Amino acid sequence: MSVTYFIVSFVDIQTLFIFFIVILLCYYIFTHPKLPPGPPGWPIIGNLPLMNRIKPGKRYLFYKEMSEKYGSICRIRFGIRNMFLISGYDMVHEALSNVGNGLENRPNWLYTIEKSTKNGKGIIFANGKEWKDVRRMALVTLRDFGVGKLTIEERIIEEFQAVKGELLKVTGKPIRMKYFLIRAVTNVICSILFGNRFDYNDPKYKGLVNALEDYFKTENTSSPINALPWLRFLPGRKQVRFLYIFFSFVSEQIKEHEDKFDKDDIKDFVDVYLKTRETADDKSMFTAGNIFRLIIDLFAAGTDTTANTLDWIILHMIGYPDILQKCQEEVDKVVGKGNVVHLVHRPHLPYVQATIQEVQRICNISPTTIPHGTVRDTSLGGYTLTKDSIVIMNLMSVHTDPKYWEDPEIFRPENFLDENGKLKRRKAFMPFGIGARECIGESLAKSELFLFFSNLINTFNFSRVNGKKVDFDGFHGKSFVPKQYEVVVTPIPENL
Numbered sequence: 001m002s003v004t005y006f007i008v009s010f011v012d013i014q015t016l017f018i019f020f021i022v023i024l025l026c027y028y029i030f031t032h033p034k035l036p037p038g039p040p041g042w043p044i045i046g047n048l049p050l051m052n053r054i055k056p057g058k059r060y061l062f063y064k065e066m067s068e069k070y071g072s073i074c075r076i077r078f079g080i081r082n083m084f085l086i087s088g089y090d091m092v093h094e095a096l097s098n099v100g101n102g103l104e105n106r107p108n109w110l111y112t113i114e115k116s117t118k119n120g121k122g123i124i125f126a127n128g129k130e131w132k133d134v135r136r137m138a139l140v141t142l143r144d145f146g147v148g149k150l151t152i153e154e155r156i157i158e159e160f161q162a163v164k165g166e167l168l169k170v171t172g173k174p175i176r177m178k179y180f181l182i183r184a185v186t187n188v189i190c191s192i193l194f195g196n197r198f199d200y201n202d203p204k205y206k207g208l209v210n211a212l213e214d215y216f217k218t219e220n221t222s223s224p225i226n227a228l229p230w231l232r233f234l235p236g237r238k239q240v241r242f243l244y245i246f247f248s249f250v251s252e253q254i255k256e257h258e259d260k261f262d263k264d265d266i267k268d269f270v271d272v273y274l275k276t277r278e279t280a281d282d283k284s285m286f287t288a289g290n291i292f293r294l295i296i297d298l299f300a301a302g303t304d305t306t307a308n309t310l311d312w313i314i315l316h317m318i319g320y321p322d323i324l325q326k327c328q329e330e331v332d333k334v335v336g337k338g339n340v341v342h343l344v345h346r347p348h349l350p351y352v353q354a355t356i357q358e359v360q361r362i363c364n365i366s367p368t369t370i371p372h373g374t375v376r377d378t379s380l381g382g383y384t385l386t387k388d389s390i391v392i393m394n395l396m397s398v399h400t401d402p403k404y405w406e407d408p409e410i411f412r413p414e415n416f417l418d419e420n421g422k423l424k425r426r427k428a429f430m431p432f433g434i435g436a437r438e439c440i441g442e443s444l445a446k447s448e449l450f451l452f453f454s455n456l457i458n459t460f461n462f463s464r465v466n467g468k469k470v471d472f473d474g475f476h477g478k479s480f481v482p483k484q485y486e487v488v489v490t491p492i493p494e495n496l
């Protein structure tokens with residue numbers, strides 16, 4: 001008796017059919033990835049219509065809605081690709097701190113990234129060995145603070161003195177602080193990269209700052225062009241006029257450095273790069289295209305972020321004059337009237353530091369990390385993040401996570417102070433990201449925020465224009481920026 005005859009004689013055809021369906025289902029479940037939940041999408045365009053329904057500048061609300069509806073890992077269909085949104089401290093921490101899960105990579109195959117990095121990947125969009133080598137060189141150079149004659153602290157204080165001079169010309173009038181802050185912060189980067197600062201009225205410098213401001217208005221990685229690259233052929237897309245000015249400024253600076261280069265007299269960041277290009281074992285990473293892109297990355301990541309954080313801080317100071325007064329009193333007590341605040345004072349100014357950190361927490365200048373990407377199927381939280389997908393870590397959700405923050409919507413510097421008034425470390429606070437892709441400018445940015453803020457409030461009072469209501473709403477573009485506002489600056493005579 002054959003086996004088939006034996007089975008068929010006991011099992012009817014219906015049971016056999018069900019058995020095969022179960023086998024097929026098991027095969028499907030075990031060989032197909034378990035994808036995170038997410039909104040249903042259309043063929044080809046996926047969830048783009050859902051994403052585009054959000055008003056300009058309110059993209060963070062879309063991320064909030066998705067995480068509330070679908071949980072800490074959500075799958076959004078970005079055209080034909082998957083975009084995974086990771087929210088809440090626990091999951092973001094797991095995704096970023098697990099070395100070896102491959103999530104340190106960037107999705108540099110996206111159209112706008114591929115196009116803008118074809119001659120050199122710099123740091124932000126480089127992957128693998130190229131990224132590691134260039135990142136290490138940049139990190140060490142920035143951290144050492146030892147480039148050229150001036151320390152980074154001296155460069156920042158020099159720039160504060162320039163801003164002070166400019167502000168003294170406009171006291172008592174409504175002004176936009178951002179105008180001065182972006183010029184100051186860009187000059188700190190220029191001083192580190194190129195060894196010199198520029199006069200705010202230098203036409204070349206004005207061109208650079210305007211070009212940078214334009215840059216921050218350009219498409220970012222969640223642009224529909226990255227989901228459906230053929231959209232670029234449709235008429236009506238904005239031309240990127242600023243790139244020419246920006247690129248020629250950077251090229252000119254590099255050319256000047258190459259012409260005058262002396263390996264025994266290293267004055268700035270570009271000199272360090274040129275020297276590394278001569279001495280590195282593997283020179284292939286340190287190409288001419290790469291220095292160009294690296295400098296653009298440092299401008300892009302290090303100017304707007306810091307200037308906007310300072311702008312948010314001043315906005316909060318006019319909104320909460322009692323907190324401004326407490327900060328001023330602390331500086332006054334520790335540093336004294338008319339004296340310049342230095343980094344050595346930082347540990348003795350916990351309230352000032354807590355105020356800066358609380359503004360960073362509540363304002364979320366980077367509501368998400370720069371996009372990460374998968375280079376292979378990766379598991380996280382019991383789900384599979386499929387290969388060649390975009391992964392967005394929602395930092396705003398970490399800073400408002402109710403598991404870690406009581407009343408997260410309330411501005412309260414005490415969130416960062418212990419019962420003795422000492423600065424308290426909070427683990428669910430990561431404005432600079434964490435893990436392998438953590439911001440390389442963190443130390444520089446912290447020094448800038450502290451030195452500019454504490455010296456500004458030790459020299460000036462800041463108040464609303466005619467007692468106007470303060471609007472804390474912001475616009476989520478490349479970063480999260482406050483709406484344009486004006487402030488009245490008055491000098492504190494005994495501190496000048």
Ligand code: HEM
Pocket residue numbers: 123124125135189297298299301302303305306309365366368369370371372431432433434436437438439440441442444445
């Ligand atoms: C308040 C100011 C700043 C904030 C809030 C900030 C925040 C961040 C965040 C959230 C990331 C992304 C981390 C990730 O993708 O996982 C990042 C990356 C980066 N930041 Fe900053 N940043 C600031 C200032 C600076 C400054 C001053 C510089 C340098 C001059 C800088 C250079 C960079 C670079 C090069 C990266 C990319 C690192 C990589 O991909 O390996 N940032 N930053």
